[in-house]
Amino acid sequence: MNRNLTPEREDEGGDAGAKSFFKMARVLDCFSRTQGSLSLTDIVARTGMPRTTVHRIVASLREIGMIDQDGRRGDYRLGLRMFHYGSVVLANLDLNRHARHHVQNLHQVTGEIVHLHMFDGSQMACIEREEMGDIRNTTLTTIEAAPIHCTGVGKAFLAFQDEDLIRRIVAEEGLEQRTVNTITTIEELLEAMRQIRELGYATDREENEIGIQCVGAPIRDSRGRVFASISVSGPTQRMPLARLTGLAPTVIQTANSISTELGYDAGKRRG
Secondary structure: HHHHHHHOOOHOOHHHHHHHHHHHHHOOOOOOOOOOOOOHHHHHHOOOOHHHHHHHHHHHHHHHHHHHHHHOOOOEEOHHHHHHHHHHHOOOOHHHHHHHHHHHHHHHEEEOOEEEEEEEOOEEEEEEEEOOOOOOEEOOOEEEEOOOOOOOOOOOOOOOOHHHHHHHHHHHHOOOOOOOOOOOOOOHHHHHHHHHHHOOOOEEEHHHHEEEEEEEEEEOOOOOEEEEEEEEEEEOOOHHHHHHHHHHHHHHHHHHHHHHHHHOOOOHHHH
């Protein structure tokens, strides 16, 4: 075992080792999509830990490949070993395993692109995407991210969260105006969330990309918490409002079927 994994001495006991891992997590949490490269000074400021402590932790993380350093600028970024861990997590997600055949069925029924997303703390991370390939009826699977305030999957998730979380996400991520139709104020967003809760589904009417519209529905875990969503999207010509509304029950049913496979019991929750 690499002894640098635990900066404190081994004779300080298990508690010291646990504290070291918590400190490492604080360092790793400093990095984000918008702040992917940080200097040592940046990390010190974000963690509030002493510079010598941060330097020691960063050195340990760098040695095991969880952090890389730019040879010219000296800044740090997450290492490829983190990508490896993330890939393992995605491959073993209960959501991915239980939802795949539902995603494929929804794609076959609608003939449109189907996205399965889950919240990653700031955006909706796509773990399954099904669409027709150029050759015959092959399906393609890709991983991508989607903004949370202007997509069907994002709004379907966000509408079922506490208002405090909604406001925190908006404060941290902002409400970028992707098109002329994008919601750009917290007041408009909260009203849209209320309407989505009443309907049980969300729509993206060219809010993220002109020429693309979609309809999404929330997915719940065994405790009834919305943590993911599924959507059907396509060109506006094929996905006008009437078709979005018509597809909504099918998308909701698919989301509910996935939730049931994950252990959610809607009847029990009502009781």
